[in-house]
Amino acid sequence: MIENDIFRALADPTRRAIFEKLAAGGMNASALRAGMEISQPAMSQHLAVLRSARLVKEERQGRFVNYEVDPEGLSLIAHWLAKYRAYWPARIEALKILLKEMDQ
Amino acid sequence: MIENDIFRALADPTRRAIFEKLAAGGMNASALRAGMEISQPAMSQHLAVLRSARLVKEERQGRFVNYEVDPEGLSLIAHWLAKYRAYWPARIEALKILLKEMDQ
DNA sequence: GCGTTACATAAGTGTATGCTTATGTAACAA
DNA sequence: TTGTTACATAAGCATACACTTATGTAACGC
Numbered sequence: 001m002i003e004n005d006i007f008r009a010l011a012d013p014t015r016r017a018i019f020e021k022l023a024a025g026g027m028n029a030s031a032l033r034a035g036m037e038i039s040q041p042a043m044s045q046h047l048a049v050l051r052s053a054r055l056v057k058e059e060r061q062g063r064f065v066n067y068e069v070d071p072e073g074l075s076l077i078a079h080w081l082a083k084y085r086a087y088w089p090a091r092i093e094a095l096k097i098l099l100k101e102m103d104q
Numbered sequence: 105m106i107e108n109d110i111f112r113a114l115a116d117p118t119r120r121a122i123f124e125k126l127a128a129g130g131m132n133a134s135a136l137r138a139g140m141e142i143s144q145p146a147m148s149q150h151l152a153v154l155r156s157a158r159l160v161k162e163e164r165q166g167r168f169v170n171y172e173v174d175p176e177g178l179s180l181i182a183h184w185l186a187k188y189r190a191y192w193p194a195r196i197e198a199l200k201i202l203l204k205e206m207d208q
Numbered sequence: 209g210c211g212t213t214a215c216a217t218a219a220g221t222g223t224a225t226g227c228t229t230a231t232g233t234a235a236c237a238a
Numbered sequence: 239t240t241g242t243t244a245c246a247t248a249a250g251c252a253t254a255c256a257c258t259t260a261t262g263t264a265a266c267g268c
Contacts, residue, residue, distance in 0.1 A: 011115040012226080013108055029245065042227060044246055063235045063244045069191045070191065077185055084127050086115050086177055087173045088182065116256075133215065146217055146257060167214045167265045 002054065003080060006073055009053035014038065017048050019069070022056055026068030106158065107184060110177055113157035119150050123173070126160055130172030179186065 009015055021032055033043050047067060050056040055073035059066045113119055125136055137147050151171060154160040159177035163170045 001117070003120075004115070007111055007114040007120070008225095009109040011108070013105070014226085016107075016111070022185075023191065030243095039228075040245070041229085041247080045226075048246080060235095065245065069188065071191045074185065074188055074191055077181070081178065081181055081185065083124075084173065084178055087127065087175045087178055111253095118256085134213095143215080145216070145259085149253075149256075152216080164265095169215065 002076060005049075005053040006055065007078055009049050009055055009073075010102055012049075014042075015050055018043070019050060019055055022067055022069050026059075026066055028064040028066050030064075032067065066071070106180060109157040110159065110180055111152075111175075113159055116150070116153075118146075119154055121151055122147070123154060123159055126169040126171055126173050130170055132165075136171065149199050161200050178197075 003014075010019070014087075017036070017080075018032060021027075029040075029043055029047060032047075033040065036043075047056065051058060053073055054070050054076070056067050057070040060067070105179075114123070121140070122136060125140075125151075133147055133151060135145065136151075140147075142150075151160065151162075155162060157177055158174050158180070159172050161174040163172070
């Protein structure tokens with residue numbers, strides 16, 4: 001179940017930090033490690049988890065592997081969230097209208 | 105960090121099932137167990153996790169404790185998601201406009 | 209009071225998870 | 239070819255997690 005992979009992937013603060021970094025712009029695994037105090041294998045394992053959750057996607061570029069945010073994972077969260085729009089607070093109530101289009 | 109609590113809470117499929125059941129209508133812990141093949145302590149523990157993540161809220165009613173969806177948790181996910189709206193697929197692109205209001 | 213019902217909490221246990229060190233593999237440079 | 243760089247994978251280990259059984263607590267009926 002991909003939904004499970006997504007929430008499990010985001011349950012780890014280090015992985016959310018990696019994701020956030022990638023959201024600011026795609027980069028390779030080494031660049032991601034900069035200023036993060038994380039070992040190379042740990043980073044590689046985290047990226048593998050994010051990849052299988054479809055939250056990031058990779059692209060080989062010679063010796064480097066460029067990572068970037070995969071919209072697919074975010075879309076799945078948005079759809080999960082949309083199921084419970086009846087409970088969204090009033091501030092976000094206006095979203096309902098547009099979410100109707102999303103369902104089609 | 106509440107954000108961590110939320111994603112960790114949703115990382116478990118049983119807890120997501122409980123949440124989904126509550127989204128269809130508030131009910132007490134015993135009613136939640138019906139047709140779920142889960143022990144009473146396990147349910148109680150899951151509800152405690154969902155509660156600390158602000159995904160559900162409780163209300164004592166005599167011997168019973170009625171549970172229902174807490175919009176607060178959902179709101180936090182919506183805000184987390186909103187941070188990455190630049191990567192949302194085209195279908196949801198239209199949401200951007202309304203999300204601007206959400207930020208204020 | 210006494211028993212029952214609804215739920216929470218404590219303590220113990222197997223498994224999952226995130227890390228480590230060590231090694232493998234593929235692309236480049238000399 | 240030889241070495242180096244960038245990354246993935248394997249194996250081992252400590253901790254976290256979801257469950258269990260046992261017990262505690264609070265509200266009700268009698």
